[in-house]
Amino acid sequence: MRIYKVGGAVRDRLLGKPVTDIDWVVVGATTEEMLAKGFRPVGADFPVFLHPKSGEEYALARTERKSGRGYGGFTFHASPEVTLEEDLIRRDLTINAMAEDDQQNLTDPYHGQRDLDARLLRHVSPAFAEDPLRVLRVARFAARYAELGFTVAPETLELMRELTESGELEALTAERSWKEISRALMEDQPQVFIQVLRDCDALKVLMPEVDALFGIPQPEAHHPEIDTGVHTLSVLEQAARHQQPLTVRWACLLHDLGKGLTPEEEWPRHIAHEHRGLKLIKAVNERFKAPKDCQELALLVGQYHTHGHRALELKPSTLLELLQSFDVYRRPQRFEEFIAACEMDARGRKGLEQRSYPQADYLRGAANAARSVAVQPLLEKGFKGPALGEAIKRERLKALKAYKGAASA
Template identity: 50%
Template sequence: MKIFLVGGAVRDRLLNIPIKDRDWVVVGATPDMMIKKGYNQVGNNFPVFIHPTNGEEYALARTEYKTGKGYNGFTTWFAPDITLKEDLKRRDLTINAMACDDNGRLFDPYNGQKDIFNRKLRHVSPAFNEDPLRVLRVARFAATFAHLNFRIAKETKKLMCHMVREGELSNLTTERVWRETSKALLSINPQIYFYVLRECGALKILVPEISRLFGIPSPMQWHPEIDTGQHTLMSLTMSVVLSDSIDVRFATFCHDVVKTLTPINQWPKHQSHSLLGVSLVKSLCDKWSVPNSTRKLAIIVTELHDQIHIIEKQPIEYLVEFFNRIDAWRKPHRVEQIAIIIEANSRGRIGLENSLYTQGDYLRFTFQLAKKVSTKNIIQQGLKGIKIFEELTKRRIEAIKSGLIINEKKHLLS
């Protein structure tokens, strides 16, 4: 019985980047042998064991045979005589198909180390096309390692395009699509994930709501890049600079989705597009089973983002109503999230990447002014029900007006 460190941990060690998780493969063992050594068995399709002290996963060496469609359409075979090379062959990319023994000796039957040196994402074997999820995984790895100059090998990209044309992606579950997409959104360059999916034809199948944005123009006066799809991914890129929150990044990704509904004869203008976009975003979130906090922020931003661009010109009454609509009093973090998203939207344009965006600071400042109004003091005065809300609104409006006047005087004197 021999134990090997495999997959991402080996890859990351060679790349000299932090190792997040460690996976192990056990060659020459049976379930009974593992249990006798104190490992706890989990998993139904094939035996995976939890180490009795370090809590890490140890899987018996195995091979897979394609027997059906989709991610789960495999029969797994494990036995003591399955070799390490056979186990590694079933993996997606060569950089993930390496192993190390206890002495640190590298086992690299598919030249993963060479591909790391050449910064290539290359499939291990023709069996790559048996699992449609691998199209998304390669796109995610492209996003994860873009900052290290990794690129997809031509033959792998060609195979991905073939899989899309053959309709393999229709066998993916929406839960798996969201899982890969959410991981990509948390990467350093999530826009690369969507560019790769678009290049191989997968974006129009998986996210037609976004795919259709490419080729739709916006007014050059406001959008020098013109193309709405390009603007969407440029905004997503900027959101990464400003936040590591998946809620912020996903809402930024969705903010302009409704422009696909604008009739061609109205291009490049998109009148009243924000409110109409809510139904599209809800549909996308339903399809992917997007978590509630992520979903809610995306809906709010889609509906209201255009109004925030002109927030400094709006009456103070509207500003307080805006804070009410986003439930800012109970969820104050939403103000910061929205300020970041709208800044990413504004700076996600060609030539405007480094521009100042004062509306975000205005939103933050005025909210802090309004938040100082005490609900407790109003209740102590004996007001009840709707009267409490009305008095709160009145005082918040007054607090913002007074604060803005004082702030303006300070600027004049400085």
């Protein structure tokens, strides 16, 4: 029995990055031997065990063979005869196909260290094209390591393109896709993830609504970058730069989908794109079964982001409707995330990344003014039921008028 550290732990140590999760592969062992040493079995499809003390995962060396469509369409073979090199060749990228023993002696049969030095994401073998999830994984690694200068090797990008054209991407489940998408959006450069998907034609399969934005012009006076797709990538980049949560990043990606439906004769203006985009945002939300908080914020940002930009011009009654739509009284955090998404949208424009966004503090002040209305005095006056609701609304409107007046003074 020989035990090796494999995959990401080896890769990140060589890159000088912190190692968090460690995967181990066991060569020359049987299930019975693992059980005899106190390991606990957890793998349903192939032999994976938890270490009796550390709880880390140890997998028996295995080979795999394509047997059906999609991410799960494989049969596995694990036995003491499977070599370390045979186990490593089934992995996706050369930089993930290295192993080291307890003395840190490196086993690198597919030249992963060479590709680390060359800053290349390269597939290990043609079997790469058997697993559609790898298209998303490679794009995610590109987003993670873009700051180090990594790019996707041309031949790997071509394989990703072939995988896309084969129709295999459509066999991915919503859950698997969302897991990769959500992880990619939380990388340091999530816009690279979207760009790589576009480069291999996968974006138009996975998110045709986002892909459709590229090449659609916007008014240069407001959007010096002009192209709506380029703007979307810039907004996503700003969201990562400002360390926004997943909800905000997802909303940033989808906020302008309605511009993809603007008739060409109306370009570069996009009147009512906010409302047109709602059905597209809903479709993308449902396709990937995004978490409820991500779905809700994306729809609200899609519908109201231009309200956010025009906050200082809004009538008190419109401002009140906006606050009511977000339920700022019970869900203050959601309104904060809306403000953040609006600010990222404003900063995601060429040359305007550092421009201040006074609308943010103005909207926070408006929310505080509306929240400051006390309900108890109205109850003491005898208001109840629908009449109480109307009275609260009148008082909040009065508070917002006072707030707007003070802000304008």
